Amino acid sequence: MLKYIDNKDIFKECGIKKTKQRNILLNILKEEEEPLTAEEIFIKARERDKYINLSTIYRTLNIFISKDIAIKLNLEKENKSMFQLNMMDHQHHIRCISCNKKIRIDKCPIIGYEYFIEENTNFHIIGHKLELYGYCSKCKDKKQ
Amino acid sequence: MLKYIDNKDIFKECGIKKTKQRNILLNILKEEEEPLTAEEIFIKARERDKYINLSTIYRTLNIFISKDIAIKLNLEKENKSMFQLNMMDHQHHIRCISCNKKIRIDKCPIIGYEYFIEENTNFHIIGHKLELYGYCSKCKDKKQ
């Protein structure tokens, strides 16, 4: 769980420099349960660094995403992206209905959606199950 | 299945005027299996109406979405939306783990994702199962 790993170690592991700005942003993501827009993160960041710039927010978030520290959610309704600490806490698979091969799917498409559904249904969502199925590349070829 | 309903009847049902431009756009969506960007739709539309404007594309797509003729997908990677005919072919639910109440979820979050996963795994995806679960508004309140 990323949340409990020291920032310093996360940055080292990712091979990026530890800076005041990145530290602030990672802390914000760690503290936050809900996904945030870049703008919201910016506002929170300004409370801790009066001069931090919005482009630094975007650049840092993009690095975090490329290093799997964060994930980016594109909710249906919004015209802007939301960002969240990568929870890495559950896993989905896609299964071949011919040979039964399973492979992991590394990004969960539901995280942002849960949030969206919570707002629309007034449910408090605890979890979900998702299974994709189809034909793997080999079995797909065999069929023809 | 929307695909097999006459455009004229779709427009009437939705209470919007039948115009050449809307007709072209609905045909493009009907003919296409894959989701398309507004730009891609625009290019295809230009082949049929030399003077159709990009803002008409956007306006029309937004109307189609509000009338549930089309759906909008926000894939993780892309910074632009994709649009697709609303297939209306399967249904998901959210279930209350306390009282077992079920309510329908009208937009499937997986459609665009399947497409994305196909590209990344080389699977041919046939379908998926998704179930969300949590506490409904009443049960949520009771707990406190």
Next chain:
DNA sequence: TTTTTGTTGCAAATCATTTGCAATTATAAT
């Protein structure tokens, strides 16, 4: 320290999408 390399702030650019408005077209009313 000094050097090297990566990171930041700023301003300007870019790109997708939306909007105001006048001209045009579809439908309803005559």
Next chain:
DNA sequence: ATTATAATTGCAAATGATTTGCAACAAAAA
């Protein structure tokens, strides 16, 4: 059919999110 009405379109310009070039700066390596 013809006219009146209300909705739709094309155009140009605006908007809003995100990215980028560049010079100044800060972190890590030497």
